[in-house]
Amino acid sequence: MKQNRSTLNRRDFIKGTVVGLAGLSAVNIRSRASFNSTKTAKIALVKTSDRVAGVNECLKLFSYQPVRDKNVYIKPNLNTADPAPGSTHNDTLRQLVKAIHDQGAAKVSVGDRSGPQPTAEVLETKELPAMAEELDFELMNFSELSAQHWVLQHPKESHWPDGFLFARPVLESGYTISTCCLKTHQYGGVFTMSLKLSVGLLPRTQMRELHNSPDMRKMIAEINTAYQPQLIVMDGIEVFVDGGPMEGTRRKADLFLAGDDRVAIDAVGLAVLKELGANEAIMGRKIFAQEQIQRAAELGLGVQSSEQIEFVTPDRASKLYSDKIRTILDKG
Numbered sequence: 001m002k003q004n005r006s007t008l009n010r011r012d013f014i015k016g017t018v019v020g021l022a023g024l025s026a027v028n029i030r031s032r033a034s035f036n037s038t039k040t041a042k043i044a045l046v047k048t049s050d051r052v053a054g055v056n057e058c059l060k061l062f063s064y065q066p067v068r069d070k071n072v073y074i075k076p077n078l079n080t081a082d083p084a085p086g087s088t089h090n091d092t093l094r095q096l097v098k099a100i101h102d103q104g105a106a107k108v109s110v111g112d113r114s115g116p117q118p119t120a121e122v123l124e125t126k127e128l129p130a131m132a133e134e135l136d137f138e139l140m141n142f143s144e145l146s147a148q149h150w151v152l153q154h155p156k157e158s159h160w161p162d163g164f165l166f167a168r169p170v171l172e173s174g175y176t177i178s179t180c181c182l183k184t185h186q187y188g189g190v191f192t193m194s195l196k197l198s199v200g201l202l203p204r205t206q207m208r209e210l211h212n213s214p215d216m217r218k219m220i221a222e223i224n225t226a227y228q229p230q231l232i233v234m235d236g237i238e239v240f241v242d243g244g245p246m247e248g249t250r251r252k253a254d255l256f257l258a259g260d261d262r263v264a265i266d267a268v269g270l271a272v273l274k275e276l277g278a279n280e281a282i283m284g285r286k287i288f289a290q291e292q293i294q295r296a297a298e299l300g301l302g303v304q305s306s307e308q309i310e311f312v313t314p315d316r317a318s319k320l321y322s323d324k325i326r327t328i329l330d331k332g
Contacts (some may be wrong), residue, residue, distance in 0.1 A: 051091040054256030062258040064231040068104035073173035078112040085181035111140030118142040159215040176229040183240035194262040198223040217291035233312035241278040263302025271328040284329035286332035
């Protein structure tokens with residue numbers, strides 16, 4: 001895949017969105033609805049060291065919206081090409097694409113914007129062009145999107161003073177699936193799971209603003225107001241309990257999670273990190289006091305407390321582990 005060498009600055013991007021915004025009413029943009037404080041978020045938890053089985057069991061357990069005849073976009077973690085959990089494992093992505101095709105999706109697309117490693121280099125290193133041809137999905141390099149394919153988002157009471165630009169292909173997607181890793185983040189994010197996965201849906205030109213802000217973790221949560229995934233699948237077979245997002249201290253968690261609530265998924269992921277014994281940034285703060293979680297809950301993006309999380313499991317080993325995670329969640 002050829003890398004687009006042209007660079008657009010922030011003013012160019014915002015200027016380019018004028019055309020996009022003019023036709024915004026025709027775009028299938030999913031508005032955010034506040035999470036009902038009495039609603040329960042179900043999370044599928046599967047103990048396994050097999051990624052194919054993990055994907056399949058999660059899709060059996062979690063009652064997500066049907067994909068038949070839908071144009072499905074899959075958002076992986078392709079920040080770099082580092083081995084999982086540095087990036088989405090190819091086995092996880094492969095099985096997810098196969099399953100969605102088998103369920104009758106009209107079209108499947110996979111796309112991301114990498115950084116600091118160039119996106120084209122990440123895609124080639126992970127051999128995703130070949131996988132796309134083999135499995136019949138569209139592979140999108142968001143670093144190559146032209147200005148009119150970024151749409152300005154300006155949520156109320158946001159820590160983004162001038163708003164942020166968001167990838168139009170995701171806004172126009174009829175169905176979005178996020179597949180994230182489970183890991184710590186040493187460069188200010190604290191952790192990177194389903195909420196932080198959304199950073200790859202912004203242009204690289206906005207990363208300096210994000211990383212230099214004292215409100216970085218709140219801004220990460222606010223990106224998620226732009227869209228709502230219908231399904232989230234988290235690969236937690238190997239995790240980083242320190243370091244990250246590219247390399248870090250590894251532990252084996254041997255589990256998969258699935259749901260449609262980003263706050264609940266990330267809260268459970270944090271409980272798993274606590275169970276494994278992570279760094280002080282994780283161990284020293286209550287789960288719902290983490291800024292990404294706290295801000296996302298304030299915005300109505302998901303559950304407000306651990307009591308709203310309900311586990312569904314396929315077997316005794318998974319149930320026993322979910323009981324352990326439940327105790328950690330309730331303690332915070």
